[in-house]
Amino acid sequence: MLALTRALAIELARDKIRVNAVLPGAVETNMLYTGLGRGHLEGEGVAELLSQLGSKHVMGRVGQPGEIAEAIYFLADGGRSAFMTGQSLVVNGGQLRG
Numbered sequence: 001m002l003a004l005t006r007a008l009a010i011e012l013a014r015d016k017i018r019v020n021a022v023l024p025g026a027v028e029t030n031m032l033y034t035g036l037g038r039g040h041l042e043g044e045g046v047a048e049l050l051s052q053l054g055s056k057h058v059m060g061r062v063g064q065p066g067e068i069a070e071a072i073y074f075l076a077d078g079g080r081s082a083f084m085t086g087q088s089l090v091v092n093g094g095q096l097r098g
Contacts, residue, residue: 002088009086018085020075025092026053026062058094067091 001021008019026032028050036049043049054061071091075081 005088006086013085018075018078018081020081020084020086021088022068022071022075023088023090023092024063024068024071025057025090025095027065027068028062029065032062056095057092058096061093063091063093 001023005019005021012019032053033046036046036053041049041052043052050062068091071089075084075089
């Protein structure tokens with residue numbers, strides 16, 4: 001994905017088209033809830049599983065959909081991100097721990 005983002009940014013720059021990527025971490029969505037049931041984490045109930053997953057992030061929690069939307073909005077707003085292309089914006093709450 002990163003290589004594709006950069007390649008498209010180079011290819012489309014002459015047409016004034018910017019290409020960037022948003023790389024979200026764990027976000028509290030229905031898809032995350034489905035994934036919690038796959039046994040990657042051990043615990044009783046959704047709240048405990050979310051807490052365990054959140055503990056893997058520097059911020060101590062999983063993200064909210066609106067937080068990812070704000071990052072996308074920033075990139076879509078040509079006035080705010082006009083000089084960005086070929087970049088990857090990591091929005092993962094500091095997911096540095098395994």
